[in-house]
Amino acid sequence: MLLVDIDEPLGREVAATITARGGQAEFVHCDVARATDWARLRERVLAISPAVHVLHSNAYFEAVAPAADLEEEDWDRQLAVCLKATYLAIKTFAAALQREGASVIITSSVHALFGLPGHPAYAAAKGGLSALTRQLAVDYAPAVRVNAVVPGPIATGAWDRISHEERERSAAATVLGRLGRPEEVAAVVAFLASSESSYVTGANLVVDGGWSISKESS
């Protein structure tokens, strides 16, 4: 398994943890918004194997501000990291993915389904990813299955910056009454990566503890 991130210490730590538990993992520094980084990654991947069986597009950067207050460079960076990166991934690895058949998993968000205050670029990127998932599933079938996970509030590192009150509010807005755990999304990604989901393609699978099925007002 190749792990890709711009956070080198974290990437190396995760790779070491997987290796220590008996898995195989290597970290490669790659800014997923940059085509030149994808070209370097391609060289490393193809040196290991001409076929790619699973590709997970998951990187996250978020610029929070209403559209009128959002700097153009933040809009561009958001769309590049969260949307263009998936296009670059497919462009880079289309042949390797089709060689023996593969599963592509794209991390979208409930922001693709709902408007939440102050997230125009994130919503545009995630809405784009959910549509792109269906499009790629059509274009690369039958060799490649393409699905999205659509997480609700998940207590990852991204939530470290969020206040206790806001975490409580988000937890209360789910029907399960709590934030999700990263491994609860990872389990769905593992399902989509495996042959257990062999007849699933073009799906947007919501993993949100029921956040999107319940609203307080009528």
Ligand SMILES: NC(=O)c1ccc[n+]([C@@H]2O[C@H](COP(=O)([O-])OP(=O)(O)OC[C@H]3O[C@@H](n4cnc5c(N)ncnc54)[C@H](O)[C@@H]3O)[C@@H](O)[C@H]2O)c1
């Ligand atoms: N945590 C949530 O509540 C939540 C909800 C919905 C969707 N998501 C989605 O889940 C995915 C993972 O997010 P997370 O919550 O684990 O966030 P996180 O901030 O914990 O992790 C995101 C990772 O992306 C890396 N990254 C940022 N820019 C990059 C770049 N240019 N190139 C390569 N790597 C880059 C960061 O270094 C970090 O390791 C994202 O796609 C996010 O939009 C998260």
